[in-house]
Amino acid sequence: MSSLAEVILKRIRCLPEGSLLSARHLLHLGNRGAVNQAFSRLAKDEHLLRVARGLYVAPVATRFGKRSPATERVIRSLAVTTHEVIVASGARSANALGLTRQMPVREIFLTSGQSRILRLGKAEIVIKHAPKWQMALGASYAGQAVRALAWLGPNHARRAAVKLKKLLPASEWRALQSAKPILPAWMAELI
Numbered sequence: 001m002s003s004l005a006e007v008i009l010k011r012i013r014c015l016p017e018g019s020l021l022s023a024r025h026l027l028h029l030g031n032r033g034a035v036n037q038a039f040s041r042l043a044k045d046e047h048l049l050r051v052a053r054g055l056y057v058a059p060v061a062t063r064f065g066k067r068s069p070a071t072e073r074v075i076r077s078l079a080v081t082t083h084e085v086i087v088a089s090g091a092r093s094a095n096a097l098g099l100t101r102q103m104p105v106r107e108i109f110l111t112s113g114q115s116r117i118l119r120l121g122k123a124e125i126v127i128k129h130a131p132k133w134q135m136a137l138g139a140s141y142a143g144q145a146v147r148a149l150a151w152l153g154p155n156h157a158r159r160a161a162v163k164l165k166k167l168l169p170a171s172e173w174r175a176l177q178s179a180k181p182i183l184p185a186w187m188a189e190l191i
Contacts, residue, residue: 004030004038009047012058018073020081022054051118059121068121071107075125084113085135086127090151093144097167099152099160110134110147133182141168142175146183154186161190 007029012021023035030038039056042048048056049068057074059066079086087093089108094100107123110130118125134150137143145164149157165173180188 004034005042005047008035008038008042012048012056015058016073017060018057018069018077020051020055020057020074020077021048022056022081024054049120051120052116055118057120068123071120071123071125074118074120075109075127078118078127082113084111085138086111086113087135087139087143087147089128090134090147090149094148094151094160097141097144097148097164099148099163133179133184136179136182137175140175141172142179145172145176146179146187149187149190150184157187157190 008021008026011026012019015021023032023039026035029035039048039050043050043056046059046066049059051057051074055078057069057077060069075086078084086109088096089104089110091100091102091104091108095103107125109125109127111127112132112135113129115129116127118127130147134147135143137146145168149160149164152160164176168176176191180191183191
């Protein structure tokens with residue numbers, strides 16, 4: 001293994017689980033082509049996982065072998081790297097808030113940035129661009145409530161809104177009410 005690849009491995013081993021690394025972070029070590037080639041070889045040898053074009057993450061070593069890092073950690077790292085808001089989808093939010101028992105099969109997240117697909121081993125993570133009103137309250141409980149209500153739709157949201165009123169802390173409910181001007185009319189009416 002070349003010294004550039006060893007330096008990349010040392011660097012990524014020092015980072016927390018799920019931290020993303022790209023060639024642009026390491027251009028001080030060599031020219032772009034050499035750094036890209038080192039990343040490519042490390043991914044081919046399974047020392048790194050290629051998450052998306054130009055983005056890599058280290059697999060987690062366990063006593064049973066290597067596994068992909070936790071999805072939430074990779075998503076958090078991507079949000080920090082790209083300076084975007086990335087949150088759970090409406091289906092996942094509705095499940096987390098106890099509004100449905102359905103567990104989403106696909107891992108879908110919403111973002112204020114561009115849509116993309118990440119691959120963690122054999123898992124596919126879909127990141128979809130969402131309208132500003134769904135992202136306005138971020139990852140808070142109030143933000144989860146907005147996305148859950150949007151996912152449920154106007155026909156099923158009335159019962160969910162009643163349940164949310166009891167479930168959410170008063171401060172989160174007030175945050176939800178303060179967002180009424182940017183929400184769709186049917187949702188603002190429910191809140």
